[in-house]
Amino acid sequence: MKNIKILQFMFIASLLLFSCNEDESVTLVEPNHRVIVTSEMNFENTINIGGHIDFGDLSRGVKSRVWTFPTNATNISGEDGNTSARDVIKGFFYEPGVYDVVLSQVFSGNVYPNEDSTEPIQGRELDTTIVVTVRGNVAANIQINYVNDDGSTGAPLNLSNNAENEIIASKYVRLTQGSTGEPTDFNWSLNGAKPEQVLIADDPDAETDVRYSKLGTWDLQFIASRTRPTDADTIYIKNFIKVNPSTEPVVLDRVFEKEAQTKIGLEFSREMDPATVNKNNFTVSIDTAGGATLNPEIASVTVDANEGNILVVELANEVMYNDDIVKISYTPGVLSTLDAVQATTITDAILTDFIKTNILESLNVDHSIETSDDSNWPYLWWGGQWGEYDLSVSFDRAHTGDKSLYIEFRPNGGMIIGHKDAGGADITFTVESGFKYEMGAWIYIEDLGNITGEANVRMYWTPGTNWGIGDNVTFAPTTTTGEWFYSSSVVQFAAAGEVGYMIRGINTNTERLKFYMDDLTLYKLTSRP
Structure with missing residues (x-):
């Protein structure tokens, strides 16, 4: 049995040796395929100033290649000049602009222009141009103006730290920006204003008015940014604006459903003094879809904990429905703003904004x-x-x-x-x-x-x-x-x-x-x- 096994082994080995010798005599023909990749190809080859892109020539059948970079504001890592014959290179770009990187290839035969091609093109030499876009750094730039009583744009505000630009409570300022570096998102943080956050996306010419109604001195922050290639710039102004008391009448801007079915929000033009709020000066009536009129008791009237220009009216023994007509009235008492201006009569102000989900x-x-x-x-x-x-x-x-x-x-x-x-x-x-x-x-x-x-x-x-x-x-x-x-x-x-x-x-x-x-x-x- 042992001799038989040895003979079997020698026979199989001879077959393998013969097969190997036959394979070595076969001439393999490698197809010529162009395959070029970059590290930023999924992002339109767009990078930040000072950044780099890796370029790779994965083509098959290449006899020789030359990468050629623009002579100004670029560099090929490891090369003295603006050309390279390597298959993989790293290119740096130092100034904003649009650049052409050219790869010149010589193949062994007619070339398939990409991996999906079924027919080669006639010719062995191909030039490929890769366009690289270099973005400059984002630089935030803002302009803020007072808004005149007629709605027109007023004088510009001082954008220096501790400027404490003075404004009367309930007045508006107008925000504009002219940031450079092609940002796409603009985020304003405005303590003391309404709204306190203004987010603008993809609209560099957007103009926004915000109202300052909270007394005090407030900071400002503005961020201009883009997501690809990622960059951002921030402007922070400490003690940007000082909101002073007003002698102008306080205005009821909006009546809305503050909490589902039980609470009404009264939004005034500026902050109200909690010490002057008395629920007995308010009345609520509800006209139902069925034709009845209800006069619910008011449980409480308070200043909103987060927004001092909003009063919250809570009903005691009734709930509101979307098909109701809800009215609220105020008989003058001592209700006043924080700058000591008394509220005037409110007669049957209608709740216009119910809580609803689209x-x-x-x-x-x-x-x-x-x-x-x-x-x-x-x-x-x-x-x-x-x-x-x-x-x-x-x-x-x-x-x-x-x-x-x-x-x-x-x-x-x-x-x-x-x-x-x-x-x-x-x-x-x-x-x-x-x-x-x-x-x-x-x-x-x-x-x-x-x-x-x-x-x-x-x-x-x-x-x-x-x-x-x-x-x-x-x-x-x-x-x-x-x-x-x-x-x-x-x-x-x-x-x-x-x-x-x-x-x-x-x-x-x-x-x-x-x-x-x-x-x-x-x-x-x-x-x-």
Whole structure:
């Protein structure tokens, strides 16, 4: 048995030796493929000033190569000049600008221009240009001006530490910036102002007004930044502004739902003195959808712990619903601002901002028009005047984000559109029966034309359409133009389930009606039992 095993081993070894000798006589033909990579190729080869990019020639069949860099403001690591024959190199860039890096290659034969090519190009020599963008450092630059009483831009403020620019409580300043280095995000931190944080993205020309209502001396911070290539610059001004008492009347700016169903917020133009607050000077009335009027007891009225210009009114024995009309009144007592200006009479100020959640924000509906194109808002083929419109997804104007729907109703025309996915299926949202909903949108009117007859937009849905609902937007000669406004209608759905949009518009006038639509809303309202 041992001899047999030895013979078997010698036979197998001879076969292996013979096979190896045969393989060594085979000539292998290597294909010529161009493959060039960089360390920043996924980021458009864009880097910060003073940074570097690694360049790699992974091509097959290369007989010789030469990398050539611009002669100014660049350097190839390990090389004396601006050229290199190595397959992998590191290049440094020292001045902002756009640079061409050229790779000249000589191959063994005709070249496949990339790994996916099925046919080679005729020729053995290829030149490839790689464009490198070098960004300068971000340098923050700001301008802050007083705002005149007529809304125009006033004198500039001193941006030095401890300048303590003086301002009267409740007055505004206007923020602008001119930062360099192509930043994309701008973050203002403004202690003592409202709002205290202003975040601006992708809008270098944005202009923002903020109000100073808290007495005292406040700092300011501004950060300009970009994410790729990452860089930022900060401006910090200590004791930037000093807010002084005012003798002007205190103004009630807003009445809103502070806490779901039980608390009302009263936002004043400046901070209120907690020692002067007396709940007995306030009354609340609620007109219900059923026609009743309620007069709930007030449990307390306090100054908000975080925002001194807001009073919080808490109800004792009643709750509020979205379909209520809530009114609040104040009979003058000693309620005063921190700068000793007494509040004046408030009569039936209406609560306008209820706490609501836009159902569409968590669904596939592109309520903000940010992921749509024209094809996602198609004509529904009603025929006749209902196709007499023009629609496009526009970058020209937006309520939020970058895009909106731009719509023109032709003379004596109209529109009927849906919201569909790329396959033509309705994009739907879930509704319930037995509840009231608020359907709305933000509108910017470019041109009303000559409004003499019916002109409107109505938000319908399918299936289960209620053709009897009222206008969502009514266009009239007095309708606001040249600024965004919100318009809505209250609807009910006959059955629970999935429904999709049908947005209908009409223009019975002899001129075009032009407007933008953005930020569609669908709020499920609370209703009094």
